[in-house]
Amino acid sequence: MLVLAIDTATPEVVTGVVEVTDDVGPVVRSERRELTTRGHAEILTTRILECLAEAGIARRELDAVVVGQGPGPFTGLRVGLATGAAFGDALGIGVHGVCSLDAIALQEPDVRSLLVVTDARRREVYWARFVDGVRTHGPDVLAPGELADHLAGESIDAVAGSPGHTALFGLPARGASAPTAASLVQVALPNLVASVVPGPLTPLYLRRPDAVELKDRKK
Missing domain, CATH: 3.30.420.40 (ATPase, nucleotide binding domain)
Structure with a gap:
């Protein structure tokens, strides 16, 4: 099974192609991780295409998409979810949403x-x-x-x-700072191997977006 992994919930945009095998588990075929505070929309599709090319995978060979649902800032998170949903719709494959914090903890x-x-x-x-x-x-x-x-x-x-x-909490700090392609797929793995049909993607914004229309500001 070949899985496209995407996360834009943090400033580190993560994309990758991960192969899931019965005997080994998730194996990363290619991955891109790039820090950007507001450039998610500009780089995401390009990085996905780079990952597919590096892995030697055509888009039609993908079996599933896994995308981080956040929590994350509104604009960046929306880019990842919309892109993941577009790939799934175009290819007729399932798009599995996972909590991005779960993918960090898994590391x-x-x-x-x-x-x-x-x-x-x-x-x-x-x-x-x-x-x-x-x-x-x-x-x-x-x-x-x-x-x-x-x-x-x-x-x-x-x-x-x-x-x-x-550094704000007075606790030993660990190195995992953002999801990885492997950890995103690992969180979704039980549903992937069981061929569970994923439900609608639900972004974890946890609060209203920063940008609202003027009529909403008055409210």
Whole structure:
């Protein structure tokens, strides 16, 4: 099974082609990861085509798409979801949405209790807590100080995610800062191997978009 992986929930745009085999599991055939704060729309399709070319895969050979549903800022996240949905519709294949924070946490399997935070702008973070790889809290959005109070008394061994925000919590910081092509597919793997028909993509914006029409601002 050949899977196109996409994530635009963080400033690191992630694309890749991953092959899922019965005996080995997900194997990355190609991957692109590029930091950009507002250039998701400009680079995403180009990076996808580069990944397909490097993997020697034609678009019609893809069997599924996995796309990060966030949480993430409105504009960037929408680009990834729309592109993933367009590929799925054009090729007649399923598009599986996964929580982007789950794909970050999956990269730190040796941490029993893990906090994952990413940049939500407005001096806030998107966050989730994981115990033994299972999400127990979140995803949600809070200011770092409020999150620290919210988690007071909880046992947390380490924090992963945006480097500029992991340092705010006084916890050992891990290296996973964004999803990878492999971790996105790994989160979706049970549904992929079971040939589950995915439901509609639901973006995890967690709040209203920054840009609204004037009539909505008055409300």
